[in-house]
Amino acid sequence: MLASMLQRFGRIMVLAAVFAAGAWTYATGFIDEFLWHWPDVQYLTMQHLWLTAMSGSLAIAVGIPLGIVLSRPSMARVAESIMQVLNVGTTIPTLAVLALSMSFLGIGTTPAVFGLFVATLLPITRNTFAGLTGISPALLEAAAGIGMSPTQRLFRVELPNALYVIFAGIRTALTINVGTVPLAFLIGAGGLGELIFTGIDLFDPAMMLAGAIPTAMLAIAVDALIAVIAFLVVPRGVNPNRA
């Protein structure tokens, strides 16, 4: 009871705050300024999404097979150490990764996509690996015992049962990715970072927000989109959201 009342109160407060903010921005002519950037926002959003799509699909295309390979029993000895290397990979700040990839690949889209790919790869690989190695040995034994070949086991039993965890990895990875793309502007790949960083440099808050707000919205939208896909794709029996 108390919790739900607090929740309702909280919601009203947020609405009031949003309304106040809207009124204030209108009064200061902020919205006009913001709309002045609209064509830029449209163009840069497309560029932003394109960077995410490229690096994200590349990360999925590499991360899932890599996770699968590492989870095979024959890889058990080296798998943990390779996962450690990947873990160290993520502790390097994304900005440093971008800087490094720029020093190899120069300026432009290619080094940006590569840097984003590196930053996105780990959550996907790690979750694929964890999802597959977390499957109970009894299940694998049952699958083998009824006469499934290793490939049939992988596609009919292992992947479907790990899918929920794999999707969780993709969701984290792509949300991080969308939020990291603005940094790509720094090595000349465009994206909404252009408005954010230029806005900061020129001390132009409207311009900065014209980059920041769409970035935030994109992150939320991507997160929601993957959640919906996971809901539809993961079989009902192993989907906690559909139990």
Place this chain on the structure above:
Amino acid sequence: MIRLENLTKIFETQKGSVIAADHITMEVPSGEICILLGPSGCGKTTTLKMINRIVPPTSGKVFIEGEDTSGMQTEDLRRNIGYVIQQIGLFPNMTIEENITAVPRLLGWDAKRYRERARELMDVIAMDPNIYLNRYPSELSGGQQQRIGVARALAADPPVMLMDEPFGAIDPINRAVIQDEFLKMQQALKKTILFVSHDIDEAIKMGDRIAIFRAGRLVQLSEPDDLLAAPKDEFVESFLGDDRALKRLNLVRVGDVVSSDIGTVNPGDTLATALKRMDEYGYQLSILMVNEQNEPVGMVPRSVASLTRGYCRDHFQPLPGTIHMGDSLRKATSIMFAEDTTWLPCIDDNGKVCGQITQRAMTRHLGARFRAAARTATAPATGA
């Protein structure tokens, strides 16, 4: 038929090698259930899993229907052996129908055929196909899951089944029900079954033969009654428990012990006739009274017959109970103890009297097997 020949498994571990199965040689005739029984870690599961190569044997051979399986493709071999694992292992991502039809789909049956098969199997395991086929394993109780596990193993109608403690996860009451259902099913299907258990009572109930394992070795392979009557050594004896004579009560049918040459009276007989007949047959306490249809209606006690005059129909007493020819001695004993009586009339399917069973006959029957067993056990020793 399954035949194991010198089947051996040695696990190499950090702490040295473990001999999990040591030259196991045995045979299970077609259509029989053989129970692998023994204490924890004695190699039952290992032996079972070597048959479908979940555990690759170190040495030795497995023959199924006379054919050496080492020449077969692993997947083909497994698809022809029904396998029920101890942990049930249903696929959580598949519906019950998909679980049950997993093997038929691997074998490439067409959809219509395996759908029909799924419904058929649901009938066999007494679950409603309309309710359960579209559910997921997580939506079933443990006992229901275990039945589905058995159905999945039966799906492609394999001649051979391997079952590793298939009813282990079920509470005792439901376990007894499932065991009964399974035995009924087996009577119709006549599979050749290797069945792991560590429950002696289950072994006695389910097994046509019981193989006792100890530390990787097969110690004794006998029919349940022989096993209880003549355990080969002290290990088997202690494993069976000191109430093994009582356990045999489950195995012997009333029909095996019944004496059919009995004296009875009719309601129209006099009490004097009753007394005379009791003396004739040596009955100390009472005599059975039957009607014209030879159905048991009561008994006439000696005390009444010797002190009173008249007809049986006016002086009989109610019977303490009756027992069916197909019932076990265990049930007969239970009724005798509960009703404080030493004999019970035995009836057939139509309720007609076909004899009676006495405590003396029961103890003599059980004792005879034990005495014979003791003689054969000691004979070679004294001879040597």
